[in-house]
Amino acid sequence: MAMNKIKELSKILDPKEILEPKRKAKGSLSTLLDKRLDELTVSKKGMSVPKVLWGAERYGLQNTKAFNALSESKKLAYLERMTELNLALSAFIETSGHNYGAKMILLSETLEEKSTYALFASDEAVHLREFQNFMNFDYNLQSHFHPMLKPLAEVIRDGSKISLVFVIQVLLEGFGMGHYNGLKETCLFDPLKATYDQILKDEARHHGTGIILAKEETPSREDEEQIFEYTRDFINAMQSAHWLSQVFSDVGEELSKTEQSQLWSDLNFEKMLQQRILKLKDMLSKVDSFNLIDRLEKNNVFKVQID
Template sequence: MNNIDLSYKIAGIDLPHINYDDKLRRILTAALPNQNDKTSQPQLNYWDAKFFNLHQVQIFQQASLDEQSAILQFTNRSLLAESYFIEKAGVGYMAKMVLLAETVEERMLYALFSADEATHLSQIINFLPEIASTNSNDPFLKLLAEVVESADKTVLLFVLQVVLEGWGLSHYRRLSKECHHPILAELFFSFLQAESRHHGTGTMLFNRNPVSATSKAAAIEILASFLSMVQVGPQSVLSAIEQVKGHLSRSQKIQILEELDTKTHSGTRLEILRSLMGGASAEAIVQALEERGAFSPLPPHQCVY
């Protein structure tokens, strides 16, 4: 544990997995529900080119079939890896909330929520090959880990349960609806009921008490950073193309983002996130973010670093 960055300690994003034949793993497998081995061909492209808007991208359409397949493998893996890390962090977050609970019932509820996240994590692992080589070098995951470390319960509730769990409902619903693998589609759909409980509980607890000036300021800074990542569009798709096709010039990246319709992509997501921040308790937070232009998608030329 000593070699793990402190910002990842509770989120556990970099926690290693034990050997496959370890006795602890066998006990875990026996304890987890619904551990029947349904997975097959874990490297299938679960979501097609249209899901990522790649059917509109010239460089993708002109690529060989092997190159197209490789790009889709990168984009698919990125989606699954993101879900893996979010659920992994969720186990730690819910465990932390057990300790921060103010009543017996709240503590019991968060213990059950932690079990939800552990179950989801185990199920996603079945579809994600080569977990050991999956790295967490991602700005969103780093931000997520830092937020989980926060000692401010109000910030934790609003950022992680009201906003991100609320976003997760919309995200998992779309992943389920457009997935071409029936078992994985069913799996993401099965997450929705638990995610809805997590989101609803966070919203209820957040709205119970007034938001202090300190909590408000912290939430604004965290959400401004998060929204700035949404504003710049589908960077993971751009990265997948570059990994297969090689270095892309600035003008090529701008063209690809234009073809991906990045403003619509980001705008839709920013609208959903804005709607999740409704309610009197969050008015000042939303107003401050609006004044910063945090809910406005950026044009392609501003999305290229």
């Protein structure tokens, strides 16, 4: 029964729509929603926002030959682009949370579960608006893509209820918390710092609930398979994301192969990835009742690969 439901839902959940649904509603809904979200957000729509919200230190760029060689105006353009990418990625993740909540509500067997996920989805709608309040640019999947978005949309489309709890709530929201926390710590704009504080409280609840629920579940063979596959895909995607070198091309200063290797070594990129992977491993170890970590290790998923 549950399996059939998941298959039926896979047919109607489209990855593109999970990440990038049409934004504006027709008629008066837009105004009504604005009014309600204004009451729920800590940030304000229409406030004036600087174009650079994180400095070079956020990324360790001040220690790199490549960044230091840029002209002042290109440095600025680089940091602006990184600001956009950070905010857009958050907006896509919060957008996907709407359909995550919706799917979990539909897969819930009890009213209490449905209420839990209705509240989650409501939090994500507020988070999305918080981020949008800082975004004075147009964002779309083509110009602001991140490789992690692909497995994110796929797991929301195809994941079973239990594997979604593991992959979305434990793994991704846990990862997201660390990521948001880092962005908060290094943010140059106080209103955004305060907003992260608020969002982090909700994400801690989502992640914490995920850990408690995951511990109470016994994944089936198929769940185990899905959890393994999506965890692997996420870690691979995380490792394949190369914003810091890609943005050089975006500002018209494409790096040669040698310059790129120099950049990774200046940034100590390998160590950075290693630390991120370790964090994910730690998180998974809290809910690993079925030798997941062992299997991931045997498949070299935790091995740092820089191409």
